[in-house]
Amino acid sequence: MAVKPAVHGGQVHRAARELGVPLSDICDFSASINPLGPPQSVRQALLQSLDDIRFYPDATHAETKHTIANRYGVPEDNVLIANGATEAIDLVLRTLSPSRVWIMEPSFSEYRAAAQRNRLRVASVPLERPDFAPPWDRLVEEAQSGDCVIWNNPHNPSGRHVTRDGFSEPLKALAERGVAVLVDESFVDFLADEAKNTALSEALQPGSRVVVVRSLTKFLAIPGLRFGYAIADRAWVASIDQLRDRWSVGHLAHKAASVGLRDRAFRDDTWNWLRDEQQNVKAVWEPSALYQWQPTWVNFFLMRWANDELSRHLSRTLFNRGILIRLCQDFDGLGPAYWRVAIRSRSENEQLHSTVQEILQDRWPSV
Numbered sequence: 240m241a242v243k244p245a246v247h248g249g250q251v252h253r254a255a256r257e258l259g260v261p262l263s264d265i266c267d268f269s270a271s272i273n274p275l276g277p278p279q280s281v282r283q284a285l286l287q288s289l290d291d292i293r294f295y296p297d298a299t300h301a302e303t304k305h306t307i308a309n310r311y312g313v314p315e316d317n318v319l320i321a322n323g324a325t326e327a328i329d330l331v332l333r334t335l336s337p338s339r340v341w342i343m344e345p346s347f348s349e350y351r352a353a354a355q356r357n358r359l360r361v362a363s364v365p366l367e368r369p370d371f372a373p374p375w376d377r378l379v380e381e382a383q384s385g386d387c388v389i390w391n392n393p394h395n396p397s398g399r400h401v402t403r404d405g406f407s408e409p410l411k412a413l414a415e416r417g418v419a420v421l422v423d424e425s426f427v428d429f430l431a432d433e434a435k436n437t438a439l440s441e442a443l444q445p446g447s448r449v450v451v452v453r454s455l456t457k458f459l460a461i462p463g464l465r466f467g468y469a470i471a472d473r474a475w476v477a478s479i480d481q482l483r484d485r486w487s488v489g490h491l492a493h494k495a496a497s498v499g500l501r502d503r504a505f506r507d508d509t510w511n512w513l514r515d516e517q518q519n520v521k522a523v524w525e526p527s528a529l530y531q532w533q534p535t536w537v538n539f540f541l542m543r544w545a546n547d548e549l550s551r552h553l554s555r556t557l558f559n560r561g562i563l564i565r566l567c568q569d570f571d572g573l574g575p576a577y578w579r580v581a582i583r584s585r586s587e588n589e590q591l592h593s594t595v596q597e598i599l600q601d602r603w604p605s606v
């Protein structure tokens with residue numbers, strides 16, 4: 240049977256249609272969205288800004304550039320605003336037009352899709368197991384001047400991350416070879432010690448070929464509204480801004496981002512929730528012969544079932560009950576025995592685990 244490429248983030252709509260239920264009845268562990276959001280501050284700001292949708296959005300992106308610049312201590316001219324990290328990735332590849340795009344697998348499917356949309360050549364390299372570590376030596380040796388390496392840190396779907404001491408030397412070595420690096424940090428906000436894990440200072444060096452791409456859709460829980468950005472060399476940002484649609488980000492998305500980025504209490508609540516829930520899911524998914532559970536640093540985890548049949552049976556049965564997980568059949572180097580599971584509220588996490596146990600008892604009573 241041919242495997243259809245998964246439409247990321249789109250499962251919830253299909254499930255609601257097929258099951259004949261409203262979106263709110265679906266418990267979605269397939270997209271890694273902060274269950275605490277959207278923050279109350281953002282909801283309020285959206286309601287208050289509704290009337291302003293009669294105007295075109297600010298094409299200079301002044302307020303959001305300013306907010307991001309303040310929040311991360313970066314100059315405004317180095318900030319590129321986008322309609323989600325996905326648009327930022329597309330814009331960077333389109334403008335850079337590298338001779339080859341290096342993708343470390345398994346990876347977020349939009350890297351390849353964006354390269355293909357822009358008619359770019361792709362070279363894949365596997366991440367090194369068991370830690371999903373980037374194959375830096377190979378990249379430094381094989382990537383050529385004019386190429387672009389895409390690297391996702393923290394990494395979807397493994398939940399692993401590399402701290403600055405593990406990546407600053409390889410990024411420097413790649414830069415010396417004239418290789419650009421797009422660092423997708425869409426999940427970095429979930430790390431409380433974000434400063435130790437970001438490549439922002441590499442991106443801010445004059446003439447840098449490192450671009451940091453980030454998303455607010457996961458942390459603020461606004462995937463349906465969309466907001467992302469990139470931090471890059473200012474000349475690069477200026478040339479991308481020249482070429483792109485300046486109205487691709489709507490007024491409400493700008494508002495949500497400006498207010499959400501300033502909401503310190505929401506940030507602290509998220510870090511506290513995640514620290515507790517990472518411990519809880521680890522305890523709940525206690526060691527079993529039926530699966531292997533991967534340690535995680537962010538708001539999702541990867542697990543591997545003993546075989547494809549068991550994994551598919553469980554995910555199909557969960558789907559029929561309105562519970563979605565991400566079956567990793569289309570991730571290069573993984574397969575249908577792997578699940579990526581979002582970490583959600585305590586009760587939802589426990590409900591997922593108990594429902595899986597119940598399904599297992601039905602079919603494999605000896606478990």
Ligand SMILES: Cc1ncc(COP(=O)(O)O)c(C=O)c1O
Pocket residue numbers: 247322323324325326347391395423425453454455456457462466467
């Ligand atoms: C690693 C990674 N980068 C980027 C994105 C897309 O983010 P956005 O919703 O901001 O386009 C995703 C979405 O799942 C992702 O997993």
